[in-house]
Structures are given as structure tokens and as C-alpha cells.
Amino acid sequence: xxxxxxxxxxxxxxxxxxxxxxxxxxxxxxxIIIHYTAGSSAESSANWLQRQDVKASAHIVIGKKGEIFQLxxxxxxxxxxxxxxxGGRTSFNKFSIGIExxxxxxxxQAGNDFVASFGTKYPANExxxxxHRNETAPRFWHIYTEAQIQACEEVCLAxxxxxxxxxxxxxxxxxxxxxxxxxxxxxxxxxxxxKILHSNRQDDVDEAAxxxxxxKVITDKLNIREGAGxxxxxxxxxxxxxxxxxxxxxxxxxYHVKIEVDGWVSKAYVAKA
Ligand SMILES: [Zn+2]
Numbered sequence: 001x002x003x004x005x006x007x008x009x010x011x012x013x014x015x016x017x018x019x020x021x022x023x024x025x026x027x028x029x030x031x032i033i034i035h036y037t038a039g040s041s042a043e044s045s046a047n048w049l050q051r052q053d054v055k056a057s058a059h060i061v062i063g064k065k066g067e068i069f070q071l072x073x074x075x076x077x078x079x080x081x082x083x084x085x086x087g088g089r090t091s092f093n094k095f096s097i098g099i100e101x102x103x104x105x106x107x108x109q110a111g112n113d114f115v116a117s118f119g120t121k122y123p124a125n126e127x128x129x130x131x132h133r134n135e136t137a138p139r140f141w142h143i144y145t146e147a148q149i150q151a152c153e154e155v156c157l158a159x160x161x162x163x164x165x166x167x168x169x170x171x172x173x174x175x176x177x178x179x180x181x182x183x184x185x186x187x188x189x190x191x192x193x194x195k196i197l198h199s200n201r202q203d204d205v206d207e208a209a210x211x212x213x214x215x216k217v218i219t220d221k222l223n224i225r226e227g228a229g230x231x232x233x234x235x236x237x238x239x240x241x242x243x244x245x246x247x248x249x250x251x252x253x254x255y256h257v258k259i260e261v262d263g264w265v266s267k268a269y270v271a272k273a
Contacts, residue, residue: 002154004162007073009060009155017050017057017071020078024094029074030165031096032156033081034189035172036182037061040120042069042102049100055079058098064144066151074159084175092175097159097166101148101183107140114140128261130185130236134177138237141186143261149188156196169193188262190233191226207249207256215255216273217243217265224263228254235263244273 003010035058039045042063049057050071058080061069072078080098084091104116113121122142131138160166171189172180183189221238228251236259239245245257247270254264 002068002151002158004074004158007075009068009070009158012060012068012070013046015046015050015069015071017078019052020057020072020076022077023075024077027165028095029097029159029163030167031092032159032166032169033092033096033098033172033175034152034169034183034187034192035080035098035100036103036105036184036187037100038105038117038182039102040104040116040118042067045100045102046071056082058100060098060155061100061102062148062151062155063102064148066145066147068151068155074163081172081175083179084172086170086175096170097163099152099155101144101152101187103144103183103186104142105184106181107142109140114142116142125260128186128236131234132173132181132185133233134173134181141184143186144183149192153192153196160196167197169197185233185235186261188226188233188235190231194227194232207251210247210250210255212272213247214273215245215247215257215270217241217245217269218271219269222265222269224257224259224261224265226263228252228256228264232264235261239265245270 037045042061046061046069057078059072059078077093078098081092107114114127115121126143127140129138172182217239220241223238224236225232226235247255249256253267255267
């Protein structure tokens with residue numbers, strides 16, 4: 001449960017960035033921007049963003065266990081967006097709340113390990129291979145934890161309830177394409193905002209229990225997406241023939257499945273394993 005009082009999350013660890021004391025204009029914030037830190041831990045990223053000599057900041061940083069650090073009051077502007085443009089507007093700091101998720105970002109394969117820009121190695125079971133929405137070739141990305149995505153969702157819901165002008169959630173990659181890749185394809189951005197911003201839509205109808213719990217792919221390349229429909233972003237490379245899946249539920253002709261990541265696949269191409 002996340003509660004906001006006087007511009008701060010009650011449950012957060014406060015690490016105040018004294019450099020951010022300019023309040024939002026009357027009709028703002030109206031947007032939430034999701035980022036990854038490209039750092040090694042939530043606390044180290046929060047420490048860095050809070051520093052007086054660093055020309056960047058964010059309202060909050062969310063760690064992998066769902067822990068929250070708050071650096072800037074939600075009443076004030078923080079410096080997370082940089083040069084940015086979307087929907088006919090530019091310079092998103094003045095319109096938006098910045099949420100940083102602790103995540104190293106894209107990784108380079110080295111033998112059995114996957115290495116971040118700062119040298120830390122991550123095991124294969126924490127990595128997905130996926131094509132970024134702004135790119136054409138696949139790369140490796142560190143997964144987000146369920147606790148982290150859940151905390152991010154609770155923060156967004158609390159923000160929307162406190163600041164009802166908020167009506168869009170965007171990735172940094174969408175307001176600064178080419179320059180920024182965060183939060184990247186490991187974050188289920190389309191599904192996330194669809195759920196939070198349109199919670200009364202058909203997409204939120206409860207999924208039905210699946211007919212079987214273990215399935216397998218019966219086509220050469222099966223797309224796995226963030227939601228039950230072709231309009232959703234792909235969350236990983238297409239699944240190969242005979243790939244085994246845990247089937248969690250179904251909705252509108254799609255199965256909700258789990259492999260290294262959560263996703264949705266068309267029912268037509270999955271059989272009982
Ligand atoms: Zn960013």
C-alpha cells in the first residue's frame with residue numbers, strides 16, 4: 001500500500017535532492033515517465049541522483065525488492081527527462097513525474113554470463129533477449145522483478161489518485177528515442193499503462209483458468225506479447241517449436257504464459273504438453 005502525503009510517499013526512504021525546489025505549474029504533472037537507472041543498486045542510484053553536483057534527479061527510485069527511495073517532492077520538478085519531445089510537446093521535466101527503476105539496462109553476452117556497462121555479471125536466468133521498440137536487432141536485457149513492477153504500479157495508482165491531471169505514462173525511450181533506451185523491452189510498458197490508465201476496459205476482465213497448465217509451442221516462431229492482442233509490444237524473441245510454457249490463464253483467444261518472462265501468445269499455436 002502506497003500513500004502520498006504532502007508530496008511524499010509515506011513508506012519511502014527520503015533522500016532529499018535539495019537542488020529541486022521549483023514547483024510544477026498549475027495543470028501539472030500530467031505525465032509519468034518510467035526509466036531504468038542503468039546502475040548497480042537502487043540505493044547507489046538514489047545517492048548519485050540526490051547529489052548536489054549531479055545535473056540529474058528523479059522523484060523516486062524503486063529497487064528490486066520493491067523498496068522506494070524518494071528524492072524530490074511530487075509538487076516539484078525533477079531533472080529526469082532531459083531533451084525530450086512527444087505528442088507536440090518538448091522538455092518533459094516540467095510536465096512529468098520521473099520514476100527510476102533499479103536495473104542495469106542492456107547487457108553484453110560473455111560466455112555464460114551477461115555483463116552490464118559497469119562490469120557486473122548477471123546469470124542467464126535473469127536475462128531476456130528481445131528487440132527494443134526503437135530498434136530492429138535483438139539485444140540482452142536484465143529482467144525486472146515482480147515486486148518492483150508491483151511497487152511501480154502502486155506508486156502510479158497513488159499518484160493518479162492524488163494528482164488527477166495525470167493521464168499518460170510513457171517510457172524515456174518514447175520521449176527521447178535514439179538517445180535513450182529505458183525502460184527497455186524487459187519492462188511490460190504497454191500492458192502496464194493499459195492496466196493503470198484504462199482499468200475499466202475489457203482488457204481488465206478477469207482471465208479464465210486455463211484448460212491445461214503445461215503447454216508447448218506448435219509453430220516455428222510464436223510471438224509473445226505484453227497483452228492479449230497483436231497491438232501489444234513483443235516481450236521477447238519469438239518462441240521456437242516445442243518450447244514448453246507454463247499456462248497461467250486465457251482471455252479473448254490468447255494464453256497468458258510464463259517462461260523467463262510473463263507474456264501472452266495466441267491460443268491457436270499452443271497445445272497441451
Ligand atoms: Zn531515463
